Amino acid sequence: MNYEQAIEVARARGEKVVPTVCGMCGPGGPGGGCGIYAFSKNGKFLRVAGMDECPNNRGALCAKAHTAPQWVYSQDRLTHPLRRIGKKGEGKFEKISWDEAIAHIAEVLLHQKREYGPESLAILSPAKRSYSEYLQRFAVVHGVDSSFSIPL
Incomplete structure (x- = not known):
């Protein structure tokens, strides 16, 4: 779906659409994340659609992206x-x-x-995420030698 299509769908359903990125996986590329359109109505997040214009995903989305509203509104959250x-x-x-x-x-x-000692702290991250630089900075401020980091 492209931006014009997303706006039309949102307008037809009385919704709002926001172009943004999904940070669930953080695939490669500057900034990470797949391009998505997030749809909401009356302040409630409803669903996402893939952004055709995004070079990271070219409109395709995985199951994690599609379940984003469930993550936001889960009773277990x-x-x-x-x-x-x-x-x-x-x-x-x-x-x-x-x-x-x-x-x-x-x-x-x-x-x-x-x-x-400061090297007793280990931070594990499953993949390059949008917040990976913050984890690295936290470890360095804590005193962990940055040469111990393994870039992903």
Whole structure:
């Protein structure tokens, strides 16, 4: 679907269309991601269509892209930080504030760095993603020697 077609479809259905990219896989190319048109109505994300004009995907989309609205509206989606209150595997958690979550994570990272050194931190990412540079920067700021990174 090209942009003019996307606008016509949206207009006919009383929807809004936004040209954007899918970041689920982050295939190669500058910026990564497949070009998509995201359709919404009354502020609710409805579906996506492939963007013919995008050189990364030329209009084709995988199953992950098509399920984007399910990811956004899943009842299982986490919308706030949780702290485990039971034993591991029991599934017992309590809501905590973002400030509490960040403070706890910082405390654990600092302890780990003091006790085992900065190289004890490993960050795994399944593929080149739109946020990969942020992960690399985080590791360097933490003190991990950037020569240990393996570019994807």
